[in-house]
Every structure is written in structure tokens, then in C-alpha cells.
Amino acid sequence: LESYHNATQLHKYGFVELTRRFNDVLMPEIELVDLKDKYKRKRMKGHFSDRMIEELTEALENNNQAILFQNRRGFSTIVECKTCGHSPQCPSCDVSLTYHQYKNELRCHYCGYKIAMQQACFACASVELDSKGFGTEQIEEEVKQLFPKAKVGRMDLDTTRGKYAYEKIISEFEQQELDVLVGTQMLTKGLDFRNVKLVGIMNADNMLNFPDFRAHERSYQLMQQVSGRAGRTKERGKVLIQTYNPLHKILQQVSVNDYESMFKEQLEDRYNFKYPPIYRLIKITLKHRDYNKVNDGADWFAKSLRITFKKHVLGPEFPPVSRIRNQYQKNILIKIPEKQSLTKTKEAILKIKNSFLSIKDFRPIRVVLNVDNY
Missing domain, CATH: 3.30.70.600 (Ribosomal protein S10)
Structure with missing residues (x-):
């Protein structure tokens, strides 16, 4: 937003706009899925709406690939005791530990502290533990259950820690050894997969509700980038965004590719509340x-x-x-x-x-x- 403001209004540097995709490829069709309505009508399987499952099935039947985006790694964000409500915290940071299923451990994403997954509550020794929130691991698991024949890969900080792990996952996906790739924002930037027909954003709300004055602008950019992975050849791609608030201005602007009105609105807010690029x-x-x-x-x-x-x-x-x-x-x-x-x-x-x-x-x-x- 600051750069756009500098280029178009202050003319500090030149401004060149790309209005078409390479080779005149059509922009993907973007559809917003209302999770509130789907849960009410009991049309959800895990974290997948019926629309998402339909589109995934169609893409896989036509031998196309799909990308699912969830901006949180791990299996579930919080493990909570059903009896006393206690959830394990990191001893040196003020955050609860995230459950990672593949190593069966609880981990702090700030300092790297980790302990084995508890079998009983630390506070009251109850064995009834509930996990809240969801990350890439849980999405990967659910895709495997819904589509047992599909080959599913995951790309986040945990799977790309090794030296060549990142290249390996990307080349597997490019050579169509994987059908569905689940990942965090690593997936969004500049990757060119020829055969991706569908991009699914599992939950757009946690990005929009982040306590930061640039949260809306960042979510717009992130969703725009992810949706740019779909339909990069002759066939038009499809993007599904699952959200509890489909009438949100930013989501509406993403769905019609309207950067300019997003820019104007955000700039007005920044002006009123005295934030950059004004201050x-x-x-x-x-x-x-x-x-x-x-x-x-x-x-x-x-x-x-x-x-x-x-x-x-x-x-x-x-x-x-x-x-x-x-x-x-x-x-x-x-x-x-x-x-x-x-x-x-x-x-x-x-x-x-x-x-x-x-x-x-x-x-x-x-x-x-x-x-x-x-």
C-alpha cells in the first residue's frame, strides 16, 4: 500500500501496472463459501464444506491438482482439558503449546520448547482432552480420510526443515506425483504449477481478524497471491474461500479482483487514524x-x-x-x-x-x- 501510494500519488518512482495474466489466461473464478450457513445446515465434514468437497472431487476426477491453504502449521492450536479447562503453556513464553501429531508432541512456535503429548491433564489428571483450532497437519489428515486414493503432500516449516525438502516437495507436485498439496504461506509466492485447477482457502477469518493495522491489506495480498496459483494454462481455475463473514469488504474485493477500491478504502482509514503512509x-x-x-x-x-x-x-x-x-x-x-x-x-x-x-x-x-x- 505504501509503495502504491508513493508511485501513484507522490510520484516518487515510476508506476507500471499489469492488467492481464501472461498469455491472456483468464483470472480464476473466486467463490465465497459461508461457513456459518454450512454448519447450520450440517453440510460440513470436518473443516470441509460440501462445496469444497464437490470441487475437490471434480478436480481429482479430471486428473487436475489442488492446493489447500491454511495459514497455521501443526495439528491443533490448543489442547484443552474438558474437565478443568487447563491448557499446557510454554514455560518461557506467554503462549499455549501447539500439538504436532507427526511427532506426537506439544511445541512452542516462539522459542522451540517441546514436550511429549500429554495423556492426562497436568492440572487435574483427567484423561478427557480436547483439541481446538486446526493447522495444516489436520487438513492433510482430513483430505486423506475424504479421498483415500489421492496422494497428499504438506508444505510448511515442519516438512521443509531438511536441506532439499522444499525442492523435493515442489518437484513432486510439478511432476504430478502429488494430487493435493496442503500448505501455509510458503505456497503463495511465485510458484508456477501448470496443472492446478483448484485452490481452497480453509479459513480466511483468522488473517482478517489479526490485531494489526495492516491485517486487511496483508490478507488481501495473501489471498490474491494464493488464488494466482490456480488455472495458469488454458483452463480457467477456481478458488474457494471459506469464511464466516462472506460480506466482509476485503473478501468481496478479492472475489472481484478490485485492488483500487481496497487501496482507497484502506488509505482513508489510515488517514483517519493517522497511520502510514500518511504518518x-x-x-x-x-x-x-x-x-x-x-x-x-x-x-x-x-x-x-x-x-x-x-x-x-x-x-x-x-x-x-x-x-x-x-x-x-x-x-x-x-x-x-x-x-x-x-x-x-x-x-x-x-x-x-x-x-x-x-x-x-x-x-x-x-x-x-x-x-x-x-
């Missing part, structure tokens, strides 16, 4: 093992910044995951209006940082300055 952003993160120290340090830092920058300072605030690798983190955001001098801003921030680090109690706190942190 510049600087994010200051304070990290330390001691919770109180980070709290006091961040308050002091924010107070000093407010004297200079007044209402343009946001925070201090804990991020969604406030502790990673035993370090507590707290963020302060500074917004810089267009007319403000960047050199003077930089000098003022560095001055405050130096006086912060000269205070004995705050010296062990790590201060990270991140300019344009998106």
Missing part, C-alpha cells in the same frame, strides 16, 4: 526478565517522550504475546506527522534513550528502536 511510525520495545522493571522503565520512557511529542505517543502497551524466551516486552509507538523534521525527531529520541540508559535501575533493560516497523 511515519517508530516503535520502541523495552525487554527485560523482570516484569516490574519493564513496566517502570516503559512508563518513564513514555512520560519523557510525551513532553516532546505530546499526543503522538501511544502506549506503553504489552503486545499480544508479552513474554518471549523469558523476556517481558512492552511497546511504545510514536507517530510522526508529515511536516515534522525527521532529524530533530531522531535527535530527541536518542537524547531520551541516552538519559534512560544513564539511570542505574534502567540500565539492564534492552531498548530496541524500530523505524517503520511494519
Whole structure:
């Protein structure tokens, strides 16, 4: 969005638009599937709607391939005890552990901590454990159950850890040794598979509801990229997007390929709420093992910044995951209006940082300055 704004409105650099696909191939047909309605009518099998199963069956019968996209690896996001509601947490981060079925272990996606899958609840020793959420492993499993004859591959960080694993999966799919490929956002960028007829996005909502001012723009780009994998030869491809909210503006814009109205809308929002590209952003993160120290340090830092920058300072605030690798983190955001001098801003921030680090109690706190942190 920033680049588009720079090119079309500020004319900082040239702007060239591609309006057609190579060889005049048709854009894929995009269909939104309403999960709420499908669950109500009991037309779901696992995480697959009846439409998705129909299209997959048709693609496989015609010897075409399909890609299924789910932006979360592992089998299920949270393992929860049905009796007391306890779910295993990572000891050094503030997140619950993700269940990985192929190694039968629970793993933290932030620091790599892992333990064997528990047979009983750690808190109340009940054996009734329930898993919530779904990742690529679970989708792969379900495809195998629904289509026992289909050859299914999976491509995420877990399957591509080996040296040539990435190339191996891609060449297998290119040579049509695999019928269905399930994967995370690794699949989205720049791969050219000739025989892919169908692309399925399993759940578009978890991308859209991410707490970040660029979540909508990112989801648009990601869905656009994934759908670009379908129908890259003579036959027109098909894209199915499963969602609980098919009337969402971004999904509507993806379905009709309307980048311009997405750009205008997002830009208006950014203008109203003072975000880039209208304002510049600087994010200051304070990290330390001691919770109180980070709290006091961040308050002091924010107070000093407010004297200079007044209402343009946001925070201090804990991020969604406030502790990673035993370090507590707290963020302060500074917004810089267009007319403000960047050199003077930089000098003022560095001055405050130096006086912060000269205070004995705050010296062990790590201060990270991140300019344009998106």
C-alpha cells in the first residue's frame, strides 16, 4: 500500500501496472463459501464444506491438482482439558503449546520448547482432552480420510526443515506425483504449477481478524497471491474461500479482483487514524526478565517522550504475546506527522534513550528502536 501510494500519488518512482495474466489466461473464478450457513445446515465434514468437497472431487476426477491453504502449521492450536479447562503453556513464553501429531508432541512456535503429548491433564489428571483450532497437519489428515486414493503432500516449516525438502516437495507436485498439496504461506509466492485447477482457502477469518493495522491489506495480498496459483494454462481455475463473514469488504474485493477500491478504502482509514503512509511510525520495545522493571522503565520512557511529542505517543502497551524466551516486552509507538523534521525527531529520541540508559535501575533493560516497523 505504501509503495502504491508513493508511485501513484507522490510520484516518487515510476508506476507500471499489469492488467492481464501472461498469455491472456483468464483470472480464476473466486467463490465465497459461508461457513456459518454450512454448519447450520450440517453440510460440513470436518473443516470441509460440501462445496469444497464437490470441487475437490471434480478436480481429482479430471486428473487436475489442488492446493489447500491454511495459514497455521501443526495439528491443533490448543489442547484443552474438558474437565478443568487447563491448557499446557510454554514455560518461557506467554503462549499455549501447539500439538504436532507427526511427532506426537506439544511445541512452542516462539522459542522451540517441546514436550511429549500429554495423556492426562497436568492440572487435574483427567484423561478427557480436547483439541481446538486446526493447522495444516489436520487438513492433510482430513483430505486423506475424504479421498483415500489421492496422494497428499504438506508444505510448511515442519516438512521443509531438511536441506532439499522444499525442492523435493515442489518437484513432486510439478511432476504430478502429488494430487493435493496442503500448505501455509510458503505456497503463495511465485510458484508456477501448470496443472492446478483448484485452490481452497480453509479459513480466511483468522488473517482478517489479526490485531494489526495492516491485517486487511496483508490478507488481501495473501489471498490474491494464493488464488494466482490456480488455472495458469488454458483452463480457467477456481478458488474457494471459506469464511464466516462472506460480506466482509476485503473478501468481496478479492472475489472481484478490485485492488483500487481496497487501496482507497484502506488509505482513508489510515488517514483517519493517522497511520502510514500518511504518518511515519517508530516503535520502541523495552525487554527485560523482570516484569516490574519493564513496566517502570516503559512508563518513564513514555512520560519523557510525551513532553516532546505530546499526543503522538501511544502506549506503553504489552503486545499480544508479552513474554518471549523469558523476556517481558512492552511497546511504545510514536507517530510522526508529515511536516515534522525527521532529524530533530531522531535527535530527541536518542537524547531520551541516552538519559534512560544513564539511570542505574534502567540500565539492564534492552531498548530496541524500530523505524517503520511494519
